[in-house]
Amino acid sequence: MGVLAGKNIVKKYGKETVLKNIDINLETGKIYGLIGRNGAGKTTLLSILTAQNPATEGTVTLDGEAVWENEKALSRICYSREISQVTMLGTNNLKVKEYLATAKAFYANWDEEYAKELIKLFKIDAGKRIRGLSKGMLSVVTIIVALASKAEITILDEPVAGLDIVAREQFYNLVIDEYANTGRTFIISTHIIEEAASLFERVIIIDGGEIKFEENTEDLLARAYRVSGSAEAVDKAVSGYKVYNTETIGGFKVAILLAEEPGIDFGEEVHIEPVSLQNLFYAMCKSAEKGA
Amino acid sequence: MLDNLGEEKSIYLQISEMVEDEILRGILGEEEQVPSTTELSKFYKINPATAAKGINILVDKKVLYKKRGIGMFVQTGAKDMIMEERRNNFYETFVKKIINEAKLIGIDKEELKKMIDGSNGT
Numbered sequence: 039m040g041v042l043a044g045k046n047i048v049k050k051y052g053k054e055t056v057l058k059n060i061d062i063n064l065e066t067g068k069i070y071g072l073i074g075r076n077g078a079g080k081t082t083l084l085s086i087l088t089a090q091n092p093a094t095e096g097t098v099t100l101d102g103e104a105v106w107e108n109e110k111a112l113s114r115i116c117y118s119r120e121i122s123q124v125t126m127l128g129t130n131n132l133k134v135k136e137y138l139a140t141a142k143a144f145y146a147n148w149d150e151e152y153a154k155e156l157i158k159l160f161k162i163d164a165g166k167r168i169r170g171l172s173k174g175m176l177s178v179v180t181i182i183v184a185l186a187s188k189a190e191i192t193i194l195d196e197p198v199a200g201l202d203i204v205a206r207e208q209f210y211n212l213v214i215d216e217y218a219n220t221g222r223t224f225i226i227s228t229h230i231i232e233e234a235a236s237l238f239e240r241v242i243i244i245d246g247g248e249i250k251f252e253e254n255t256e257d258l259l260a261r262a263y264r265v266s267g268s269a270e271a272v273d274k275a276v277s278g279y280k281v282y283n284t285e286t287i288g289g290f291k292v293a294i295l296l297a298e299e300p301g302i303d304f305g306e307e308v309h310i311e312p313v314s315l316q317n318l319f320y321a322m323c324k325s326a327e328k329g330a
Numbered sequence: 331m332l333d334n335l336g337e338e339k340s341i342y343l344q345i346s347e348m349v350e351d352e353i354l355r356g357i358l359g360e361e362e363q364v365p366s367t368t369e370l371s372k373f374y375k376i377n378p379a380t381a382a383k384g385i386n387i388l389v390d391k392k393v394l395y396k397k398r399g400i401g402m403f404v405q406t407g408a409k410d411m412i413m414e415e416r417r418n419n420f421y422e423t424f425v426k427k428i429i430n431e432a433k434l435i436g437i438d439k440e441e442l443k444k445m446i447d448g449s450n451g452t
Contacts, residue, residue: 068379069377207375210375211372211375214368214371214372214375214377214378215368215372217378218367218368218371218378233375236341236374236375236376236377236380237375237376237377238377239377239379239380255377256340256341256342256380259340260340312339
Protein backbone atom coordinates (compact mmCIF):
# COMPACT_ATOMS: atom_id res chain seq x y z
CA MET A 39 0.00 0.00 0.00
CA GLY A 40 1.30 3.44 -0.93
CA VAL A 41 1.01 6.61 1.07
CA LEU A 42 0.76 10.17 -0.12
CA ALA A 43 1.83 12.12 2.92
CA GLY A 44 1.88 15.78 3.78
CA LYS A 45 3.94 16.76 6.79
CA ASN A 46 3.75 20.08 8.64
CA ILE A 47 2.39 21.84 5.61
CA VAL A 48 2.01 25.58 5.94
CA LYS A 49 0.90 27.80 3.11
CA LYS A 50 0.98 31.56 3.29
CA TYR A 51 -0.11 34.03 0.66
CA GLY A 52 1.52 37.26 1.81
CA LYS A 53 0.42 37.75 5.37
CA GLU A 54 -2.50 35.38 5.13
CA THR A 55 -2.00 31.80 6.36
CA VAL A 56 -4.20 29.55 4.24
CA LEU A 57 -2.98 26.22 5.62
CA LYS A 58 -1.78 25.84 9.19
CA ASN A 59 0.58 23.00 9.89
CA ILE A 60 -1.27 20.20 8.15
CA ASP A 61 -0.35 16.55 8.66
CA ILE A 62 -2.07 14.04 6.47
CA ASN A 63 -1.52 10.47 5.33
CA LEU A 64 -3.55 9.33 2.34
CA GLU A 65 -3.36 5.60 1.82
CA THR A 66 -3.72 4.23 -1.67
CA GLY A 67 -6.63 1.93 -2.50
CA LYS A 68 -9.30 4.06 -0.87
CA ILE A 69 -11.88 6.64 -1.87
CA TYR A 70 -11.48 9.81 0.14
CA GLY A 71 -13.92 12.67 0.38
CA LEU A 72 -12.61 16.13 1.14
CA ILE A 73 -15.15 18.55 2.51
CA GLY A 74 -14.86 22.09 3.76
CA ARG A 75 -16.44 25.45 3.28
CA ASN A 76 -15.49 27.87 0.54
CA GLY A 77 -12.09 29.27 1.40
CA ALA A 78 -11.30 26.48 3.89
CA GLY A 79 -8.13 25.60 1.96
CA LYS A 80 -9.26 22.50 0.01
CA THR A 81 -7.92 23.50 -3.39
CA THR A 82 -4.70 24.84 -1.90
CA LEU A 83 -4.14 21.58 -0.05
CA LEU A 84 -4.82 19.48 -3.15
CA SER A 85 -2.53 21.59 -5.31
CA ILE A 86 0.27 21.29 -2.74
CA LEU A 87 -0.17 17.52 -2.39
CA THR A 88 0.20 17.25 -6.16
CA ALA A 89 3.16 19.63 -6.38
CA GLN A 90 1.31 22.14 -8.52
CA ASN A 91 1.84 24.75 -5.86
CA PRO A 92 4.83 25.01 -3.49
CA ALA A 93 4.21 24.87 0.24
CA THR A 94 5.63 27.67 2.37
CA GLU A 95 6.77 25.04 4.86
CA GLY A 96 6.56 21.27 5.09
CA THR A 97 7.02 18.33 2.78
CA VAL A 98 4.91 16.09 0.57
CA THR A 99 6.06 12.55 -0.08
CA LEU A 100 4.74 9.59 -2.01
CA ASP A 101 5.95 6.32 -0.53
CA GLY A 102 8.64 8.26 1.25
CA GLU A 103 9.97 10.11 -1.81
CA ALA A 104 9.58 13.87 -2.08
CA VAL A 105 6.99 14.73 -4.72
CA TRP A 106 8.25 18.19 -5.68
CA GLU A 107 9.90 18.10 -9.14
CA ASN A 108 9.91 14.32 -8.93
CA GLU A 109 8.64 13.13 -12.28
CA LYS A 110 8.43 9.50 -11.25
CA ALA A 111 6.24 10.24 -8.26
CA LEU A 112 4.13 12.77 -10.13
CA SER A 113 3.43 10.36 -12.98
CA ARG A 114 1.42 8.30 -10.47
CA ILE A 115 -0.80 11.25 -9.56
CA CYS A 116 -3.49 13.05 -11.53
CA TYR A 117 -4.93 16.28 -10.25
CA SER A 118 -7.67 17.28 -12.62
CA ARG A 119 -8.23 20.92 -11.80
CA GLU A 120 -11.17 23.06 -12.62
CA ILE A 121 -10.80 24.50 -16.10
CA SER A 122 -11.55 28.15 -16.76
CA GLN A 123 -13.10 29.67 -19.80
CA VAL A 124 -10.66 32.50 -19.31
CA THR A 125 -6.92 32.05 -18.83
CA MET A 126 -4.31 34.63 -18.00
CA LEU A 127 -3.76 35.02 -21.73
CA GLY A 128 -7.40 35.81 -22.50
CA THR A 129 -10.30 33.53 -23.35
CA ASN A 130 -9.52 29.84 -23.48
CA ASN A 131 -9.61 29.11 -27.21
CA LEU A 132 -8.53 25.48 -26.98
CA LYS A 133 -10.92 22.92 -28.33
CA VAL A 134 -11.96 20.11 -25.99
CA LYS A 135 -10.06 17.57 -28.09
CA GLU A 136 -6.93 19.74 -27.99
CA TYR A 137 -7.22 19.98 -24.23
CA LEU A 138 -7.60 16.20 -23.99
CA ALA A 139 -4.61 15.71 -26.31
CA THR A 140 -2.52 17.78 -23.89
CA ALA A 141 -3.69 15.59 -21.04
CA LYS A 142 -2.87 12.49 -23.05
CA ALA A 143 0.70 13.71 -23.53
CA PHE A 144 0.95 14.42 -19.83
CA TYR A 145 -0.33 11.18 -18.27
CA ALA A 146 1.72 8.07 -18.92
CA ASN A 147 -1.16 5.64 -18.41
CA TRP A 148 -3.69 7.62 -20.46
CA ASP A 149 -6.46 5.38 -21.83
CA GLU A 150 -7.56 6.88 -25.15
CA GLU A 151 -10.34 4.33 -25.74
CA TYR A 152 -11.80 5.05 -22.32
CA ALA A 153 -11.60 8.79 -22.97
CA LYS A 154 -13.60 8.30 -26.17
CA GLU A 155 -16.20 6.21 -24.34
CA LEU A 156 -16.57 8.93 -21.73
CA ILE A 157 -16.96 11.63 -24.40
CA LYS A 158 -19.81 9.59 -25.84
CA LEU A 159 -21.35 8.81 -22.46
CA PHE A 160 -21.45 12.45 -21.39
CA LYS A 161 -22.45 13.57 -24.90
CA ILE A 162 -19.77 16.20 -25.15
CA ASP A 163 -18.78 17.77 -28.48
CA ALA A 164 -14.98 17.45 -28.62
CA GLY A 165 -14.83 20.03 -31.40
CA LYS A 166 -16.21 22.74 -29.14
CA ARG A 167 -13.96 25.38 -27.68
CA ILE A 168 -13.45 25.50 -23.91
CA ARG A 169 -14.62 29.10 -23.79
CA GLY A 170 -18.01 28.05 -25.14
CA LEU A 171 -18.68 25.31 -22.57
CA SER A 172 -21.21 25.58 -19.77
CA LYS A 173 -20.14 25.13 -16.14
CA GLY A 174 -21.42 21.55 -16.20
CA MET A 175 -19.60 20.70 -19.41
CA LEU A 176 -16.36 22.12 -17.99
CA SER A 177 -16.81 19.74 -15.07
CA VAL A 178 -17.34 16.87 -17.50
CA VAL A 179 -14.01 17.64 -19.21
CA THR A 180 -12.18 17.55 -15.88
CA ILE A 181 -13.89 14.25 -15.07
CA ILE A 182 -12.83 12.75 -18.40
CA VAL A 183 -9.21 13.83 -17.82
CA ALA A 184 -9.25 12.40 -14.29
CA LEU A 185 -10.73 9.04 -15.22
CA ALA A 186 -8.87 8.50 -18.49
CA SER A 187 -5.56 9.44 -16.86
CA LYS A 188 -5.74 6.03 -15.15
CA ALA A 189 -3.45 7.54 -12.55
CA GLU A 190 -2.91 5.46 -9.42
CA ILE A 191 -3.92 8.45 -7.30
CA THR A 192 -6.61 10.57 -8.86
CA ILE A 193 -7.71 13.83 -7.36
CA LEU A 194 -10.86 15.64 -8.38
CA ASP A 195 -11.69 19.10 -7.15
CA GLU A 196 -15.44 19.61 -7.11
CA PRO A 197 -16.04 17.34 -10.08
CA VAL A 198 -19.84 17.50 -9.85
CA ALA A 199 -20.15 21.29 -9.71
CA GLY A 200 -22.78 22.37 -12.20
CA LEU A 201 -23.65 18.81 -13.22
CA ASP A 202 -27.25 17.70 -13.40
CA ILE A 203 -28.43 14.71 -11.38
CA VAL A 204 -28.09 12.24 -14.27
CA ALA A 205 -24.50 13.22 -14.96
CA ARG A 206 -23.69 13.16 -11.24
CA GLU A 207 -25.04 9.62 -10.95
CA GLN A 208 -23.02 8.62 -14.01
CA PHE A 209 -19.94 10.06 -12.39
CA TYR A 210 -20.46 8.18 -9.10
CA ASN A 211 -21.01 4.95 -11.03
CA LEU A 212 -17.84 5.48 -13.04
CA VAL A 213 -15.82 6.05 -9.87
CA ILE A 214 -17.22 2.87 -8.28
CA ASP A 215 -16.48 0.90 -11.46
CA GLU A 216 -12.95 2.20 -11.71
CA TYR A 217 -12.34 1.66 -8.03
CA ALA A 218 -13.73 -1.87 -8.13
CA ASN A 219 -11.79 -2.81 -11.25
CA THR A 220 -8.43 -1.20 -10.55
CA GLY A 221 -8.29 -0.21 -6.88
CA ARG A 222 -7.27 3.31 -7.91
CA THR A 223 -7.25 5.89 -5.16
CA PHE A 224 -9.70 8.74 -5.49
CA ILE A 225 -9.65 11.95 -3.54
CA ILE A 226 -12.79 13.93 -4.27
CA SER A 227 -13.71 17.32 -2.93
CA THR A 228 -17.36 18.26 -3.03
CA HIS A 229 -20.01 20.59 -1.67
CA ILE A 230 -22.75 18.14 -2.52
CA ILE A 231 -22.10 16.08 0.57
CA GLU A 232 -25.29 14.14 1.09
CA GLU A 233 -25.35 12.16 -2.12
CA ALA A 234 -21.62 11.43 -2.15
CA ALA A 235 -21.12 10.67 1.55
CA SER A 236 -21.71 6.95 1.27
CA LEU A 237 -19.14 6.73 -1.53
CA PHE A 238 -16.34 7.88 0.74
CA GLU A 239 -14.56 5.22 2.73
CA ARG A 240 -12.77 8.00 4.57
CA VAL A 241 -13.62 11.63 4.96
CA ILE A 242 -11.35 14.60 5.47
CA ILE A 243 -12.95 17.65 6.99
CA ILE A 244 -11.00 20.86 6.65
CA ASP A 245 -11.83 24.18 8.21
CA GLY A 246 -9.89 27.40 8.57
CA GLY A 247 -6.77 25.86 7.05
CA GLU A 248 -6.74 22.93 9.48
CA ILE A 249 -7.76 19.31 9.21
CA LYS A 250 -10.49 18.71 11.76
CA PHE A 251 -11.04 15.06 10.94
CA GLU A 252 -9.55 12.36 8.78
CA GLU A 253 -11.50 9.26 9.64
CA ASN A 254 -13.46 6.32 8.32
CA THR A 255 -16.80 7.89 7.35
CA GLU A 256 -18.97 5.28 9.04
CA ASP A 257 -16.89 5.34 12.21
CA LEU A 258 -17.18 9.11 12.39
CA LEU A 259 -20.95 9.05 11.88
CA ALA A 260 -21.36 6.21 14.36
CA ARG A 261 -20.17 8.49 17.15
CA ALA A 262 -22.28 11.45 16.07
CA TYR A 263 -25.67 11.88 17.74
CA ARG A 264 -28.74 14.01 17.34
CA VAL A 265 -30.19 14.33 20.80
CA SER A 266 -33.63 15.85 21.13
CA GLY A 267 -36.29 16.37 23.74
CA SER A 268 -37.24 18.97 26.32
CA ALA A 269 -34.55 21.63 26.64
CA GLU A 270 -33.94 20.65 30.22
CA ALA A 271 -33.57 16.95 29.47
CA VAL A 272 -31.30 17.59 26.48
CA ASP A 273 -29.06 19.94 28.44
CA LYS A 274 -28.72 17.33 31.15
CA ALA A 275 -28.07 14.46 28.73
CA VAL A 276 -25.42 16.20 26.64
CA SER A 277 -23.47 17.90 29.40
CA GLY A 278 -19.82 16.93 29.19
CA TYR A 279 -20.01 16.07 25.48
CA LYS A 280 -18.65 18.01 22.53
CA VAL A 281 -21.84 19.69 21.31
CA TYR A 282 -21.47 21.39 17.94
CA ASN A 283 -24.82 22.97 17.43
CA THR A 284 -28.14 23.30 19.18
CA GLU A 285 -31.47 24.54 17.95
CA THR A 286 -34.46 25.31 20.09
CA ILE A 287 -38.09 25.71 19.20
CA GLY A 288 -40.32 26.48 22.14
CA GLY A 289 -39.33 24.07 24.88
CA PHE A 290 -37.99 21.51 22.40
CA LYS A 291 -34.28 21.32 21.85
CA VAL A 292 -32.04 19.48 19.41
CA ALA A 293 -28.31 19.06 19.97
CA ILE A 294 -25.81 17.68 17.48
CA LEU A 295 -22.80 16.23 19.21
CA LEU A 296 -19.76 14.11 18.61
CA ALA A 297 -18.73 11.62 21.28
CA GLU A 298 -15.66 9.44 21.54
CA GLU A 299 -17.53 6.22 20.88
CA PRO A 300 -20.69 4.78 19.31
CA GLY A 301 -23.66 3.32 21.15
CA ILE A 302 -23.86 5.75 24.04
CA ASP A 303 -27.01 5.63 26.14
CA PHE A 304 -28.22 9.16 26.80
CA GLY A 305 -31.10 8.01 28.95
CA GLU A 306 -34.85 7.62 28.59
CA GLU A 307 -35.64 11.32 28.73
CA VAL A 308 -34.23 12.15 25.31
CA HIS A 309 -34.63 10.86 21.78
CA ILE A 310 -31.49 9.78 19.91
CA GLU A 311 -31.07 9.74 16.15
CA PRO A 312 -28.13 9.34 13.83
CA VAL A 313 -26.61 12.32 12.04
CA SER A 314 -25.82 12.49 8.34
CA LEU A 315 -22.40 13.67 7.22
CA GLN A 316 -23.94 16.82 5.79
CA ASN A 317 -25.70 17.66 9.04
CA LEU A 318 -22.63 16.89 11.12
CA PHE A 319 -20.54 19.11 8.86
CA TYR A 320 -23.13 21.89 9.07
CA ALA A 321 -23.15 21.68 12.86
CA MET A 322 -19.34 21.83 12.93
CA CYS A 323 -19.38 24.93 10.73
CA LYS A 324 -21.94 26.61 13.00
CA SER A 325 -19.81 25.77 16.00
CA ALA A 326 -16.71 27.20 14.31
CA GLU A 327 -18.60 30.39 13.44
CA LYS A 328 -19.66 30.88 17.01
CA GLY A 329 -16.14 30.21 18.23
CA ALA A 330 -14.65 32.79 15.82
CA MET B 331 -27.86 8.67 -3.58
CA LEU B 332 -29.25 5.98 -1.41
CA ASP B 333 -32.40 4.90 -3.11
CA ASN B 334 -34.19 3.37 -0.19
CA LEU B 335 -31.41 3.39 2.33
CA GLY B 336 -32.12 5.67 5.23
CA GLU B 337 -29.94 7.18 7.86
CA GLU B 338 -31.36 5.19 10.72
CA LYS B 339 -28.39 2.89 11.02
CA SER B 340 -25.01 2.15 9.52
CA ILE B 341 -25.14 1.54 5.80
CA TYR B 342 -23.40 -1.82 6.04
CA LEU B 343 -26.05 -3.04 8.49
CA GLN B 344 -28.75 -1.89 6.11
CA ILE B 345 -27.08 -3.82 3.30
CA SER B 346 -26.96 -7.03 5.31
CA GLU B 347 -30.58 -6.60 6.44
CA MET B 348 -31.72 -5.98 2.90
CA VAL B 349 -30.10 -9.17 1.68
CA GLU B 350 -31.75 -10.99 4.59
CA ASP B 351 -35.12 -9.49 3.66
CA GLU B 352 -34.70 -10.75 0.12
CA ILE B 353 -33.95 -14.20 1.42
CA LEU B 354 -37.02 -14.11 3.70
CA ARG B 355 -39.23 -12.99 0.83
CA GLY B 356 -37.84 -15.69 -1.41
CA ILE B 357 -36.45 -13.21 -3.92
CA LEU B 358 -33.06 -14.72 -3.19
CA GLY B 359 -33.38 -18.50 -2.99
CA GLU B 360 -31.09 -20.84 -1.10
CA GLU B 361 -28.00 -21.80 -3.07
CA GLU B 362 -28.62 -18.80 -5.31
CA GLN B 363 -25.90 -16.25 -6.06
CA VAL B 364 -26.03 -12.91 -4.26
CA PRO B 365 -25.24 -9.68 -6.15
CA SER B 366 -21.53 -8.84 -6.02
CA THR B 367 -20.27 -6.04 -3.81
CA THR B 368 -19.59 -4.00 -6.95
CA GLU B 369 -23.19 -4.45 -8.11
CA LEU B 370 -24.48 -3.54 -4.66
CA SER B 371 -22.24 -0.52 -4.40
CA LYS B 372 -23.31 0.76 -7.81
CA PHE B 373 -26.97 0.16 -7.09
CA TYR B 374 -26.92 2.00 -3.79
CA LYS B 375 -24.04 4.36 -4.64
CA ILE B 376 -22.01 3.29 -1.69
CA ASN B 377 -18.36 2.54 -1.21
CA PRO B 378 -17.53 -1.05 -2.22
CA ALA B 379 -15.74 -1.52 1.11
CA THR B 380 -19.02 -0.71 2.89
CA ALA B 381 -20.97 -3.16 0.72
CA ALA B 382 -18.34 -5.81 1.41
CA LYS B 383 -18.65 -5.18 5.14
CA GLY B 384 -22.40 -5.78 4.95
CA ILE B 385 -21.93 -8.98 3.00
CA ASN B 386 -19.20 -10.22 5.34
CA ILE B 387 -21.54 -9.95 8.31
CA LEU B 388 -23.75 -12.48 6.56
CA VAL B 389 -20.79 -14.72 5.82
CA ASP B 390 -19.85 -14.63 9.50
CA LYS B 391 -23.45 -15.50 10.42
CA LYS B 392 -23.28 -18.35 7.91
CA VAL B 393 -26.21 -16.95 5.95
CA LEU B 394 -23.96 -16.66 2.91
CA TYR B 395 -20.94 -18.62 1.84
CA LYS B 396 -18.20 -17.91 -0.63
CA LYS B 397 -17.48 -19.96 -3.70
CA ARG B 398 -13.92 -19.18 -4.64
CA GLY B 399 -13.64 -17.18 -7.84
CA ILE B 400 -17.40 -17.16 -8.40
CA GLY B 401 -19.02 -15.16 -5.65
CA MET B 402 -21.34 -15.31 -2.67
CA PHE B 403 -24.21 -17.77 -2.33
CA VAL B 404 -27.13 -18.24 0.03
CA GLN B 405 -26.53 -21.07 2.46
CA THR B 406 -29.08 -23.87 2.63
CA GLY B 407 -31.13 -23.29 5.78
CA ALA B 408 -30.41 -19.56 5.72
CA LYS B 409 -34.08 -18.60 5.61
CA ASP B 410 -34.93 -20.55 8.76
CA MET B 411 -31.90 -19.18 10.49
CA ILE B 412 -32.85 -15.57 9.72
CA MET B 413 -36.45 -16.23 10.75
CA GLU B 414 -35.38 -17.63 14.07
CA GLU B 415 -33.11 -14.70 14.76
CA ARG B 416 -35.76 -12.16 13.83
CA ARG B 417 -38.33 -13.99 15.94
CA ASN B 418 -35.99 -13.77 18.91
CA ASN B 419 -35.63 -10.02 18.37
CA PHE B 420 -39.28 -9.40 17.59
CA TYR B 421 -40.23 -8.33 21.07
CA GLU B 422 -37.31 -5.90 21.46
CA THR B 423 -37.54 -4.40 17.98
CA PHE B 424 -41.29 -4.21 17.43
CA VAL B 425 -43.53 -5.11 20.34
CA LYS B 426 -41.78 -2.86 22.86
CA LYS B 427 -42.11 0.08 20.48
CA ILE B 428 -45.83 -0.50 20.03
CA ILE B 429 -46.39 -0.77 23.76
CA ASN B 430 -44.44 2.42 24.41
CA GLU B 431 -46.36 4.34 21.77
CA ALA B 432 -49.66 2.94 23.07
CA LYS B 433 -48.80 4.09 26.58
CA LEU B 434 -47.86 7.53 25.30
CA ILE B 435 -51.23 8.05 23.65
CA GLY B 436 -53.30 6.33 26.34
CA ILE B 437 -54.25 3.10 24.62
CA ASP B 438 -54.62 0.44 27.29
CA LYS B 439 -53.81 -3.25 27.12
CA GLU B 440 -57.37 -4.33 26.39
CA GLU B 441 -57.76 -1.87 23.53
CA LEU B 442 -54.42 -2.93 22.09
CA LYS B 443 -55.41 -6.59 22.26
CA LYS B 444 -58.69 -5.81 20.52
CA MET B 445 -56.81 -4.05 17.74
CA ILE B 446 -54.55 -7.03 17.21
CA ASP B 447 -57.51 -9.45 17.25
CA GLY B 448 -59.44 -7.21 14.90
CA SER B 449 -56.66 -6.82 12.35
CA ASN B 450 -57.03 -9.27 9.52
CA GLY B 451 -53.36 -10.01 9.48
CA THR B 452 -52.40 -8.41 6.19
